[in-house]
Amino acid sequence: MTDQIKSDFNYKMTIAYDGTAYSGWQIQPNGISIQAQIEEAIKIIVRKDVKVIGSGRTDAGVHALGQIAHFHCDRDLDLYRFLGSVNGILPRDIRVKSIEEMPLNFHAQRSALGKVYHYHLYLENVQNPFNRLYSYHVHDKMDLELLRKAALLFIGSHDFTSFANEAHTGAAYSNPIRNLKRLDIVYEQGGLRLEFEGDGFLYKMVRNIVGTLLEVAKGKRPISDIEAIFQAKDRKKAGMAAPPHGLFLVEVYYGIVAPSGMSSKDE
Amino acid sequence: MTDQIKSDFNYKMTIAYDGTAYSGWQIQPNGISIQAQIEEAIKIIVRKDVKVIGSGRTDAGVHALGQIAHFHCDRDLDLYRFLGSVNGILPRDIRVKSIEEMPLNFHAQRSALGKVYHYHLYLENVQNPFNRLYSYHVHDKMDLELLRKAALLFIGSHDFTSFANEAHTGAAYSNPIRNLKRLDIVYEQGGLRLEFEGDGFLYKMVRNIVGTLLEVAKGKRPISDIEAIFQAKDRKKAGMAAPPHGLFLVEVYYGIVAPSGMSSKDE
Numbered sequence: 001m002t003d004q005i006k007s008d009f010n011y012k013m014t015i016a017y018d019g020t021a022y023s024g025w026q027i028q029p030n031g032i033s034i035q036a037q038i039e040e041a042i043k044i045i046v047r048k049d050v051k052v053i054g055s056g057r058t059d060a061g062v063h064a065l066g067q068i069a070h071f072h073c074d075r076d077l078d079l080y081r082f083l084g085s086v087n088g089i090l091p092r093d094i095r096v097k098s099i100e101e102m103p104l105n106f107h108a109q110r111s112a113l114g115k116v117y118h119y120h121l122y123l124e125n126v127q128n129p130f131n132r133l134y135s136y137h138v139h140d141k142m143d144l145e146l147l148r149k150a151a152l153l154f155i156g157s158h159d160f161t162s163f164a165n166e167a168h169t170g171a172a173y174s175n176p177i178r179n180l181k182r183l184d185i186v187y188e189q190g191g192l193r194l195e196f197e198g199d200g201f202l203y204k205m206v207r208n209i210v211g212t213l214l215e216v217a218k219g220k221r222p223i224s225d226i227e228a229i230f231q232a233k234d235r236k237k238a239g240m241a242a243p244p245h246g247l248f249l250v251e252v253y254y255g256i257v258a259p260s261g262m263s264s265k266d267e
Numbered sequence: 268m269t270d271q272i273k274s275d276f277n278y279k280m281t282i283a284y285d286g287t288a289y290s291g292w293q294i295q296p297n298g299i300s301i302q303a304q305i306e307e308a309i310k311i312i313v314r315k316d317v318k319v320i321g322s323g324r325t326d327a328g329v330h331a332l333g334q335i336a337h338f339h340c341d342r343d344l345d346l347y348r349f350l351g352s353v354n355g356i357l358p359r360d361i362r363v364k365s366i367e368e369m370p371l372n373f374h375a376q377r378s379a380l381g382k383v384y385h386y387h388l389y390l391e392n393v394q395n396p397f398n399r400l401y402s403y404h405v406h407d408k409m410d411l412e413l414l415r416k417a418a419l420l421f422i423g424s425h426d427f428t429s430f431a432n433e434a435h436t437g438a439a440y441s442n443p444i445r446n447l448k449r450l451d452i453v454y455e456q457g458g459l460r461l462e463f464e465g466d467g468f469l470y471k472m473v474r475n476i477v478g479t480l481l482e483v484a485k486g487k488r489p490i491s492d493i494e495a496i497f498q499a500k501d502r503k504k505a506g507m508a509a510p511p512h513g514l515f516l517v518e519v520y521y522g523i524v525a526p527s528g529m530s531s532k533d534e
Contacts, residue, residue, distance in 0.1 A: 018396045063397075083393065092399045126350065129285045130330075132359045134397070 008074055012102045013038075015067040018093040019058060020133050020245070025067070026057040034058075034094055038069070041089040045082060046075055055108045055115070055252040059204070061244035063134065066097075066116075068252040070108040108252070114181070116197045116251040117206045119242065121214075123191040135191060136210075136246035140218045144185075144192075147217035151183045151194070153226045154209055161233040163209050164202030165241070173202060176233075183209075195250075204241050212239035275341055279369045280305075282334040285360040286325060287400050287512070292334070293324040301325075301361055305336070308356040312349060313342055322375045322382070322519040326471070328511035330401065333364075333383075335519040337375040375519070381448070383464045383518040384473045386509065388481075390458040402458060403477075403513035407485045411452075411459075414484035418450045418461070420493045421476055428500040430476050431469030432508070440469060443500075450476075462517075471508055479506035 015038070023031025027039075035052055042050045054069040079099050086096050105111075120135035122128070127137045161176040182197035194213075196206050212229065215221045221239075229237045282305070290298025294306075302319055309317045321336040346366050353363050372378075387402035389395070394404045428443040449464040461480075463473050479496065482488045488506070496504045 016396050018399075087393055092394070093396045095393050095396045097393050126354055126362050126364050127359070129283050129360045129362045130401070132285075 008104075009076060010070055010072050010102045010104045010106055011077065011079075011099055012068060012070050012106060012108065013052075013099045014097045015064060015069060016095050016097055017064050017067065018133070019061050019063045021091075021093060022060065024058055024060045024062070025054050025064075031060070034067075035069075037090060037094055038086075038096070041086050042071065042073075044089055045085050046073055046077070048073070053108050055112050056201075056249075058247075058249055059244050062247045062249065063245075064249040066251045067249050068108045068112070068254075070102065070106060072104075106254070111254050112200075112252050113255050114197060114199050114253050115201060115249065116195065116253075117201070118248045118250050119194040119196070119206060119210045120188070120246045120248070121191045121194070128190055131190065133245055134248075136243050138191075138214065142214070142217040143219065144217065146219075146223060147213055148185055150213050150216045150223050150226060151185055153223075154183050155180050158230055159233060160202050160205055162229045162235055162238045163205050163212070165204040165208070165235060176202060178202060178205070206247060207241040207244065208235075208238050210242035210246070214242065215239040275371075276343060277337055277339050277369045277371045277373055278344065278346075278366055279335060279337045279373060279375065280319075280366045281364045282331060282336060283362050283364055284331050284334065285400070286328050286330045288358075288360060289327065291325060291327045291329070292321050292331075298327070301334075302336075304357060304361055305353075305363070308353050309338065309340075311356055312352050313340055313344070315340070320375050322379050323468075323516075325514075325516055326511050329514045329516065330512075331516040333518045334516050335375045335379070335521075337369065337373060339371075373521075378521050379467075379519050380522050381464060381466050381520050382468060382516065383462065383520075384468070385515045385517050386461040386463070386473060386477045387455070387513045387515070388458045388461070395457055398457065400512055401515075403510050405458075405481065409481070409484040410486065411484065413486075413490060414459075414480055415452055417480050417483045417490050417493060418452055420490075421450050422447050425497055426500060427469050427472055427497075429496045429502055429505045430472050430479070432471040432475070432502060443469060445469060445472070473514060474508040474511065475502075475505050477509035477513070481509065482506040 017034050022034050025034050027033045027036045035054060039050060039052050042052065050071045050073055052069050052071045054067060058064055058067065082099055083096060122131055122135040122137045157177055157179045159176050160178050164173065164176060178198055178200050180196065180198040182195060184195040186193045186195060194210060212226065216223050216226070284301050289301050292301050294300045294303045302321060306317060306319045309319065317338045317340055319336050319338045321334060325331055325334065349366055350363060389398055389402040389404045424444055424446045426443050427445050431440065431443060445465055445467050447463065447465040449462060451462040453460045453462060461477060479493065483490050483493070
């Protein structure tokens, strides 16, 4: 036995937040992050510093309905009371929806098998003021049939280098291949919802794909460009990133996490 | 002919707003009103002072999906261009959804035949952060059957004096009888929507009814109190007003407005 504090418990939280007021999920030198808000709230409850690990970061202005994060703690928490306390301390635009105890080897990022993101487009002439912070108002006319055809080209396993911004660390991705299982275009009141499901997403990948899709649907570039962009493996070839406020992290899912041994995901 | 500026045109606007940031619809000495924002935007377009008359005021924090307002103007406006201009000038939490020309005797308040308000209650343990400004989070347990029974007692023509705050003018209502045609309780995600439809509403009437209904549904007062409150004709007998942010003015409706002569509503 070493002298270190024993962390016997591993807790998984499902978190929803309105990203409007924050500099993003991840703690940064400037700006208020969602991660910091949650760490500070938990510190008040457990009276110790905790490190909250999210399934991945979301950028400034991006929202979440089902972000997942875990933290280790040496206390056997009363989870019902914890939920009341943490939401009592957190600002009202961040809510811990649920908490459960997990095996010690569960890791919010490394154990994830897939994620679902939604991107909301508002297409009517006058935007609903209640959607202004939660959907991207597209004023230009779009060819929705072309949008649908272009979306199909992204489905499946691809090297998404051209649709990925450099990660904050500056390091290149060791493996830029991701499997986009689903890119559905669903009508919703006032516009469209683009539903992305994949085994993982590179940095800004969803917003870069949406931006490129919009350029094609507006007739600003031919649909044949998409294959060429993939081939180039160069971020500069793809379209502008769509703005953050239309994007929601909806779900992160996991396999069955065995109570000991290996993580359920290959490294 | 007198010297006065001729107002040849009467325009009816349908307006949606997020009331969170405003002191209410009506211009007031302190705080920023929605009416003032709209008058200032129109002034920039028509280069003259205009008086915008709403169907009625909404309080600070109350929202609208379909507020109606009219203004007179001596210019024959290009309505499509007006809509683009006014929404370009207005802050994004106020939108003019549509504008149409009306007969000169149309009056947003006096011609109204009825209104629909919705009040949103959020009942789950943890509130959805995206509803925090648009629904009232009720933590206490409620008897929904009792809520439904109590709501029925408000339907029909009643003297609603006990459910009306004094108007800002301080003057008593000459006629406090209103016909509440409908008070439906509808399930929606996370809670309930109380739909009020009536020929008119006294000041704070919807919020005072909701507050009283909640006291009954929580078991804090017997359902038999409601009849006694009506009889007393005394605001102090009814429950607390429910908070403003759950309330939406959804629709104001009008009969056919004849192009000249009398307004369609009796005074």
